[in-house]
Amino acid sequence: MSFPGGGIFSGMAVTLRNFVGSYFDPDRLTTNDYSWRPVGKLPQSAGEYPKEGGEQLSDTTTVTNYSRNFPMLLHDGGVSPMDTIRCVACQICERECPPQCIYIEKAYDENGKSIKSPEKFDIDVSVCMSCQICVEVCPFDAIVMNSQFELSSPDRFGGLLLRRDDLLKSNDYYHRIHPEEAAARDQRMAEEKAAKEAKKKATAEAAKKKAEEKARAEAEAKAQEESPGNEETS
Amino acid sequence: MVAPNYELIEQEGLETSLLEVSMGPHHPSTHGVFRMDVKLDGENVVDLKPVFGYLHRNHEKLAENMSYLANMPFTDRLDYFNSMTNNWAYALAAEQLVEIEVPERAEYLRVIMAELTRLVNHVSLVGFFVNDLGALGTPLLYAFREREKILDLFEQASGARMMCNYFRFGGLRCDVPEGWLAQAREVVDQFPRFLDEYEKLLCENEIILSRTQGIGKLSRELAVSAGITGPMLRASGVAYDLRKVDAYGIYDRFKFRVPYGEEGDCYDRFMVRMLEMRESLQILKQALDNIPEGEIMGKAPRVFKPKPAEVYGRIEGPKGELGFYLIADGTPKPYRYRVRPPSFINLTVLRDMCLGQKIADAVVILGSIDIVLGEVDR
Numbered sequence: 161m162s163f164p165g166g167g168i169f170s171g172m173a174v175t176l177r178n179f180v181g182s183y184f185d186p187d188r189l190t191t192n193d194y195s196w197r198p199v200g201k202l203p204q205s206a207g208e209y210p211k212e213g214g215e216q217l218s219d220t221t222t223v224t225n226y227s228r229n230f231p232m233l234l235h236d237g238g239v240s241p242m243d244t245i246r247c248v249a250c251q252i253c254e255r256e257c258p259p260q261c262i263y264i265e266k267a268y269d270e271n272g273k274s275i276k277s278p279e280k281f282d283i284d285v286s287v288c289m290s291c292q293i294c295v296e297v298c299p300f301d302a303i304v305m306n307s308q309f310e311l312s313s314p315d316r317f318g319g320l321l322l323r324r325d326d327l328l329k330s331n332d333y334y335h336r337i338h339p340e341e342a343a344a345r346d347q348r349m350a351e352e353k354a355a356k357e358a359k360k361k362a363t364a365e366a367a368k369k370k371a372e373e374k375a376r377a378e379a380e381a382k383a384q385e386e387s388p389g390n391e392e393t394s
Numbered sequence: 395m396v397a398p399n400y401e402l403i404e405q406e407g408l409e410t411s412l413l414e415v416s417m418g419p420h421h422p423s424t425h426g427v428f429r430m431d432v433k434l435d436g437e438n439v440v441d442l443k444p445v446f447g448y449l450h451r452n453h454e455k456l457a458e459n460m461s462y463l464a465n466m467p468f469t470d471r472l473d474y475f476n477s478m479t480n481n482w483a484y485a486l487a488a489e490q491l492v493e494i495e496v497p498e499r500a501e502y503l504r505v506i507m508a509e510l511t512r513l514v515n516h517v518s519l520v521g522f523f524v525n526d527l528g529a530l531g532t533p534l535l536y537a538f539r540e541r542e543k544i545l546d547l548f549e550q551a552s553g554a555r556m557m558c559n560y561f562r563f564g565g566l567r568c569d570v571p572e573g574w575l576a577q578a579r580e581v582v583d584q585f586p587r588f589l590d591e592y593e594k595l596l597c598e599n600e601i602i603l604s605r606t607q608g609i610g611k612l613s614r615e616l617a618v619s620a621g622i623t624g625p626m627l628r629a630s631g632v633a634y635d636l637r638k639v640d641a642y643g644i645y646d647r648f649k650f651r652v653p654y655g656e657e658g659d660c661y662d663r664f665m666v667r668m669l670e671m672r673e674s675l676q677i678l679k680q681a682l683d684n685i686p687e688g689e690i691m692g693k694a695p696r697v698f699k700p701k702p703a704e705v706y707g708r709i710e711g712p713k714g715e716l717g718f719y720l721i722a723d724g725t726p727k728p729y730r731y732r733v734r735p736p737s738f739i740n741l742t743v744l745r746d747m748c749l750g751q752k753i754a755d756a757v758v759i760l761g762s763i764d765i766v767l768g769e770v771d772r
């Protein structure tokens with residue numbers, strides 16, 4: 161615009177259009193509005209917070225598929241979760257965690273032998289930066305990200321230190337919060353297991369074959385050994 | 395360097411002297427904890443000393459004490475507006491160490507993420523910049539409304555809105571979920587409408603014009619010799635863009651222009667960013683059209699333990715040349731790790747731009763540099 165003040169004037173028109181438009185067009189709202197997001201991913205309206213009846217928002221809200229907050233340890237169900245815990249206390253995640261917020265102690269049986277499960281597994285979530293490195297380095301698919309976010313506590317130290325039993329969650333729960341990711345992980349694990357078993361079978365067979373061959377070779381050698389020996393003595 | 399042209403007012407019976415003011419570290423215009431020691435003659439700046447380091451987090455030494463991969467989430471926290479491009483520069487450096495081939499789809503996704511990041515950065519920079527000029531709230535909120543849509547895309551792809559930690563040596567951590575590309579296209583298609591409106595709101599506004607034109611001029615020579623990069627260098631009239639010069643990734647496949655300014659004043663720096671957003675949209679459109687299906691992770695070694703070598707990886711970040719310099723010594727940790735942060739180096743000419751200007755303009759000039767203290771102080 162060429163008259164003096166025209167630039168300001170046209171700018172004002174834009175603000176006016178946005179102000180009036182925000183009553184009709186949710187796209188013009190500058191506050192939270194989820195309506196443009198894919199249906200089902202997020203609640204259309206989160207309602208009151210905190211929810212009545214002690215229900216937590218993060219229990220009912222499936223955030224996006226890859227959403228990550230803090231890690232959790234997986235178990236495969238069963239009577240006691242410790243029977244099927246996947247973690248073998250190899251401590252790779254403890255070593256790799258960038259801010260060093262994982263603390264693991266191995267469990268031992270009464271003879272002092274390691275039983276390949278964690279006695280202690282603590283994560284200090286006040287330090288954890290939700291980076292998911294522990295998930296990536298774990299060779300046993302034992303640790304994955306939780307999307308639980310309502311963890312506030314009046315206790316600054318103990319309240320934000322998650323112990324092993326707080327971290328233990330079932331695979332079913334994982335399927336509930338991250339369905340696609342969990343399915344992909346299960347599939348990959350099944351494939352790996354099948355491949356491992358096939359390999360084991362193959363190596364077992366090979367070993368069996370080898371043993372047979374060895375036995376045969378030995379027998380032959382023995383026969384040969386015996387025959388020249390016989391010649392010598394004769 | 396501009397000679398300070400000041401003369402103390404001489405008047406009989408009136409004693410005048412210079413006034414030293416400490417602006418910051420908690421000043422709203424400094425975008426974080428940054429301090430300017432300003433010497434004033436009345437309202438004119440006669441000397442200025444930037445003081446920083448309040449947000450120093452030992453980033454480089456930390457990285458030397460952990461594995462290559464474990465440092466990736468820390469690069470997010472350098473310039474926390476642009477975690478995707480930070481990841482890319484670091485991945486680019488590390489990939490040279492072990493020579494991993496990045497699959498086609500990952501390359502395209504990297505470009506898409508980087509250009510979306512550029513939109514996020516420029517759109518919020520412009521919002522903050524006019525906020526510094528006194529346009530409190532309104533333009534910034536319009537900018538954040540658009541930024542929010544892009545952050546939602548990031549969240550769906552990587553799980554986090556700002557600390558994405560999405561790039562890996564040899565590709566990306568995970569593929570984007572189903573329907574993501576269509577959604578990204580929708581955002582890209584709607585963005586020009588917002589830009590048109592934003593330009594109408596700001597670019598011809600007389601107050602903005604009079605407060606930015608001719609303010610904080612940075613000459614071409616000084617910009618080049620001080621090592622200024624990014625939109626700030628281009629605003630001074632040097633059409634230098636690493637996406638064209640290096641053509642890292644697959645940038646040689648896209649058609650886009652490099653906007654540059656003439657005067658090197660605050661208005662040029664502001665306009666260069668506005669124009670760059672349009673070019674980013676062009677790149678995004680082409681990338682979304684051509685992205686193939688396929689793998690997103692190359693053959694990376696399970697244990698990242700490079701042979702002794704020295705590499706430098708750089709990209710054209712939204713703020714300028716972002717580089718990572720690594721020395722590997724055959725262990726799983728880098729022997730030396732160094733970041734070349736664009737906003738830190740762009741900040742070095744602050745004094746030259748501010749001398750002789752009014753104190754109120756120093757705020758505008760600082761805003762036009764586009765600094766993030768997480769990156770300046772590291």
Ligand code: SF4
Nearest residue numbers: 257288289291292294
């Ligand atoms: S998410 Fe990152 S910071 Fe948190 S425990 Fe895992 S590795 Fe450590």
Ligand code: SF4
Nearest residue numbers: 247248250251253298
């Ligand atoms: S969570 Fe995984 S990496 Fe960590 S100790 Fe357990 S098995 Fe090892």
